[in-house]
Amino acid sequence: MKTFATAGAPHLPAPVAVRRVMHDVLLALLPGIAVQLWAFGTGVAIQIALAVVSALAIEAAALRLRGRDVARALGDGSALVTAVLFALCIAPLAPWWMSPVAMLVAIGLVKQVYGGLGSNLFNPAMAGYAVVLLAFPRLVAQWPATALDPAAAARTIFGATAATTWDSLASATPLDALRQLAAQGQRLPEIGAAALFRQSRPEVWAWAAGAWLLGGFWLLWRRVIGWQATTGVLATVLALTLPFWLLDAERHPSPLQHLAGGGLMFAAWFVVTDPVSGCTSPRGRLLFGAGVAVLTLAIRRWGNIPDGIAFAVLLMNAAAPLLDRVTRPRIYGHGRHG
Known part of the structure; x- marks a missing residue:
């Protein structure tokens, strides 16, 4: 029990x-x-x-x-x-x-x-x-x-x-190397064999992502964090990147590359779960994590920096009070008539 x-x-x-x-x-x-x-x-x-x-x-x-x-x-x-x-x-x-x-x-x-x-x-x-x-x-x-x-x-x-x-x-980081080589018109198979990408040591960043995942499970087990914000990040990245990867795997990185090639996994467990600057309502946390994921992917695709997690988090911090207000749970008994 x-x-x-x-x-x-x-x-x-x-x-x-x-x-x-x-x-x-x-x-x-x-x-x-x-x-x-x-x-x-x-x-x-x-x-x-x-x-x-x-x-x-x-x-x-x-x-x-x-x-x-x-x-x-x-x-x-x-x-x-x-x-x-x-x-x-x-x-x-x-x-x-x-x-x-x-x-x-x-x-x-x-x-x-x-x-x-x-x-x-x-x-x-x-x-x-x-x-x-x-x-x-x-x-x-x-x-x-x-x-x-x-x-x-x-x-x-x-x-x-x-x-x-x-x-x-x-x-550079794997994301930065990927960005530079893609700008030169190279496709992912060519990028994976390029010296610049190999020098970025993508395997190290993948190991680090696994370590952040392990630490995140520890925080869940200790009930230090909730699951909603992290799920919002990971599920949104999967939902937005998987279709493009399935349509053209030579042009679009896989969801795993997005999660393991930069700081997204680190942020999903240790940054967006901050109880002070994030949301407090369960649905608000989900939307907060989803917003961080959307903004991060947008900055990676169209911004001038390879990984925009910090800016995505800060923008969603500013939106957190509004998200809490519109996702506030119904007060027990409110709207019911005796």
């Missing part, structure tokens, strides 16, 4: 500590972090450390300015999650100053200016990532084609080694 934890009378659902939720999210991220460390080297760990330190420092400063309890707020783990999510989106060899800039936007502006945890309209990690992506697109998007040793990664990140020395090791 299925049971539910309840509090004392009147037996409402037992409150879940924010700290426990954030720790579960961090645990769910570990498989994906492990894949990126294996594929791209210790630069991933350095970027996570830089983002975490920046996020905690900026949040502590903002809390002091607002006259809030610093220790209590920092202990909830929300700044840690924001920092790690952002660090997993940027290139492992991005310069050290990128994390402080992004965290100033994510924590200082998007989170604290709006009133702190639970009051932010936009997803902080995606807002910080979107800003640095627009401002420094080349530095954000160049992923190493091989894992650098810790010393070489540290020298590059902290500026001791010029970025031009590793240009020959840098590669």
